[in-house]
Amino acid sequence: MKINWGTGIVLSFIGFIAFILFFVVRMSMDDRANHDLVTEEYYKKELSFQKEIDAMEKAKNRPYQVKLIRTDSGMIIQFPEDMTPSKIKGKVSLYRPSNKHLDIDFPISLSNTHLLIPDKRLLDGRWDIDVNWDYEGETYLFRESFTY
Structure with missing residues (x-):
């Protein structure tokens, strides 16, 4: 043929x-x-987005800012110096965009103005961090991406 x-x-x-x-x-x-979706309950999270924006603005307008400092022992979250550490309550969320099984949430419990995230908990690569805390009735949010 x-x-x-x-x-x-x-x-x-x-x-x-x-x-x-x-x-x-x-x-x-x-x-x-x-x-997978980025978050499990996307629409519910979308409704609370304005509260997050307000909390981020409050954190940015403070005279002292939250700082991330990388050390040999891990990542240090330095809270504003004008806040009393024992009155700071909230949680830190570490989000790994490439693998949701590596996401970490832990409560903030401070005796001084910084919080250490141990080196063994952080794998090399990109991380998104959300530090959401309450201080004297005000809610603050610090959000940043970093590469470890």
């Missing part, structure tokens, strides 16, 4: 489309390609 050039082009298109569809179906069914 002889195939002319028109039939060859049509067969080539059909082969290419089949090739692309094979990979689309394979990637959508594969367990290794995990397509």
Whole structure:
């Protein structure tokens, strides 16, 4: 059987489309390609977004700012010096964009103005940190990305 050039082009298109569809179906069914949302309850979090913006503005307008300091023992979160450490309550959330299983949340419990995140808890790579704390009835939020 002889195939002319028109039939060859049509067969080539059909082969290419089949090739692309094979990979689309394979990637959508594969367990290794995990397509998680950034947060589990996206819409509920969206409703509280204005409160986060207000808390971030309060933290930025303070005379002393929260600082992240990298040391050999880990990452130090330096709280504002004008705040009494025992009155600071809240939580620190470390979010790893590449793997949600590495996300860490822990409460803030201070005896001095800094909090140490141990080096063994932080793997190399990009991290997003949220420091959400209450001080004398006011809520503050510090949010930053860093590479460890």
